Amino acid sequence: MRIGIDASPVAGDRGGVGWHTYYLLRAMLASPSEARFVAYLRPGMTPPSEASEWAGVDRLEWVTVSKWAMTRRGTADRLDLYHGTNFRMHTVGRFGGIVTIHDLWLERFPEYSSKLLGQRLSSYKTKRIARRAKKVVTVSQFSARELMSVYGLSEQHIAVIPNGVSEEFSPRQDAVEMSVLKQRMGLKTDRFILFVGGADPRKNHRKVLEAASLIRGHLDGRTVLLVGSPTHPFGSYERTAASYGLAAHVLCPGRLSREDLRLLYSYADLFVFPSLYEGFGMPVLEAMACGAPVITSNDTALGEVAGDAAVVIDPHDARALADSMIRVLENDSFRVSLREKGFLRVKDYRWSHVAARTLSLYSSLCR
Numbered sequence: 001m002r003i004g005i006d007a008s009p010v011a012g013d014r015g016g017v018g019w020h021t022y023y024l025l026r027a028m029l030a031s032p033s034e035a036r037f038v039a040y041l042r043p044g045m046t047p048p049s050e051a052s053e054w055a056g057v058d059r060l061e062w063v064t065v066s067k068w069a070m071t072r073r074g075t076a077d078r079l080d081l082y083h084g085t086n087f088r089m090h091t092v093g094r095f096g097g098i099v100t101i102h103d104l105w106l107e108r109f110p111e112y113s114s115k116l117l118g119q120r121l122s123s124y125k126t127k128r129i130a131r132r133a134k135k136v137v138t139v140s141q142f143s144a145r146e147l148m149s150v151y152g153l154s155e156q157h158i159a160v161i162p163n164g165v166s167e168e169f170s171p172r173q174d175a176v177e178m179s180v181l182k183q184r185m186g187l188k189t190d191r192f193i194l195f196v197g198g199a200d201p202r203k204n205h206r207k208v209l210e211a212a213s214l215i216r217g218h219l220d221g222r223t224v225l226l227v228g229s230p231t232h233p234f235g236s237y238e239r240t241a242a243s244y245g246l247a248a249h250v251l252c253p254g255r256l257s258r259e260d261l262r263l264l265y266s267y268a269d270l271f272v273f274p275s276l277y278e279g280f281g282m283p284v285l286e287a288m289a290c291g292a293p294v295i296t297s298n299d300t301a302l303g304e305v306a307g308d309a310a311v312v313i314d315p316h317d318a319r320a321l322a323d324s325m326i327r328v329l330e331n332d333s334f335r336v337s338l339r340e341k342g343f344l345r346v347k348d349y350r351w352s353h354v355a356a357r358t359l360s361l362y363s364s365l366c367r
Helices: 014-032 049-053 122-130 141-151 175-185 205-214 237-243 258-267 284-291 302-306 317-329 332-346 351-366
Strands: 001-004 036-041 059-064 080-085 095-098 135-138 158-160 194-195 222-228 250-253 270-275 294-296 311-313
Touching: 001 014, 014 036, 014 351, 059 351, 122 141, 135 141, 135 250, 135 351, 141 158, 175 250, 175 258, 194 205, 194 258, 205 222, 205 237, 205 317, 222 237, 222 258, 222 294, 237 250, 258 284, 270 284, 270 317, 284 294, 284 302, 294 302, 294 317, 302 311, 311 317, 317 332
Parallel strands: 001 036, 001 080, 036 059, 080 095, 095 135, 135 158, 194 222, 194 270, 222 250, 270 294, 294 311
Antiparallel strands: none
């Protein structure tokens, strides 16, 4: 098989889709499959420097081409199948194309769209692409139900292939490196509650801080560490902390590297992720893989991903979140139990499994 894949999300400052595409492509190359890949980048983009050392890299060709010139590339590059990894399908191969749609957040909440003309046109295009694709790949049963409800797709038209957890995320206890990181961030204490997500309203940092204000007396010197972009058109970490009188208890170091995150997950007393909407929710599994006890939402895909390895709460209920935070922070045996369940849970999510299922899908469509 000769597979074209939209690799543009892996270039530059990767977000969730970028890391998904990165690990998927790497894992498929490392698999025993004979599939060959043409990875498309936009002009000005360059492949990850470490990609030259990936296992199976001899089966990968990088091609730089503008979005407007992509239409005929399926024929020109003799593709059997094209995989659009980021909501769009820019060309097709002999057997058509597939598209990955991770979630329908902005279809459900168009008021948060940053697009100049709003979300309606983009949603229309995505729906049209989804119906034209041979298959729509998505990352959770929740997102599959969303695709059926919002776009009217049939269950048979959708392939659910959950994300994996990178082997980069595992417990790391390094007092020297942690001391350096604390100094760089300005963290004055060894004890902290961790939130990762940014001030995007759907990540729900407001409810984290409201809950923290309710248990101020139980923080016991802990800092609430809010990682991610601290400002957003619809919110701000620092303004929210000040509104709850928590400015002295909150630290906002901005976006951090994955290695920094691994250290923080490993040392956190608690990881809190009460997001309002997730098609999957990778931070939950990353935190579990590093040994952090987790509290997350019982809504959208998060309860599905977390299983019984986390405390799940109504993300709109600050009191429920506050009570759960006290329970985890003050009950040592319960915290250890969550940690052990988390290690078991992440074993179900490996990129090698994702690669195998994706390659099987490719094969079935190319017969």
